[in-house]
Amino acid sequence: MRYLLVFFFPFFVFSQKDSLEISIENGRLLYDDFCVRCHLPNGKGEIGIIPPLAESDFLYKHMEESIKALKFGGIDGEIIVNGVKYNSRMEKMGLYDDEIADVMNYILNSWGNKSDKIITEEYVKKLKK
Numbered sequence: 001m002r003y004l005l006v007f008f009f010p011f012f013v014f015s016q017k018d019s020l021e022i023s024i025e026n027g028r029l030l031y032d033d034f035c036v037r038c039h040l041p042n043g044k045g046e047i048g049i050i051p052p053l054a055e056s057d058f059l060y061k062h063m064e065e066s067i068k069a070l071k072f073g074g075i076d077g078e079i080i081v082n083g084v085k086y087n088s089r090m091e092k093m094g095l096y097d098d099e100i101a102d103v104m105n106y107i108l109n110s111w112g113n114k115s116d117k118i119i120t121e122e123y124v125k126k127l128k129k
């Protein structure tokens with residue numbers, strides 16, 4: 001039994017630690033496919049038309065709403081991001097729940113963004129319109 005623990009414990013610790021890194025890596029690929037044409041490679045968007053993701057106050061203050069916008073397609077009405085109004089609409093991209101989690105983990109840890117919160121597939125799955 002002791003040998004079994006010695007053998008499996010390091011594996012468990014590493015797989016825990018790597019899951020966020022793997023998610024961010026997957027998210028980077030998804031971002032380049034689905035998001036980059038609007039939010040741009042630097043995550044800054046287009047002032048007044050496409051909101052920034054880099055250092056976006058909205059993203060942190062309205063995390064759940066942001067994830068729902070990815071899941072169900074955009075946000076009704078206008079939003080204010082870093083003091084600027086946005087009233088265009090993000091389209092629905094048809095991402096799976098695990099892909100939404102990955103791309104969220106990527107944007108929450110890019111361009112100077114930092115988050116202690118890890119978004120999981122289970123969390124995205126539970127969100128209702």
Ligand code: HEC
Nearest residue numbers: 034035038051052053056058059066074075088089090103
């Ligand atoms: C067609 C252009 C377009 C694409 C593609 C797009 N977005 Fe958006 N995004 C928008 C617009 C416009 C808004 C403003 C919200 C609204 O009114 O729907 C927005 C809002 C957001 C927000 C919340 C506001 C903020 O700035 O924090 C997040 C987060 C976000 N997008 C992430 C993404 C991610 C991740 C992808 C790729 C999976 C993506 N977007 C793809 C146009 C786009």
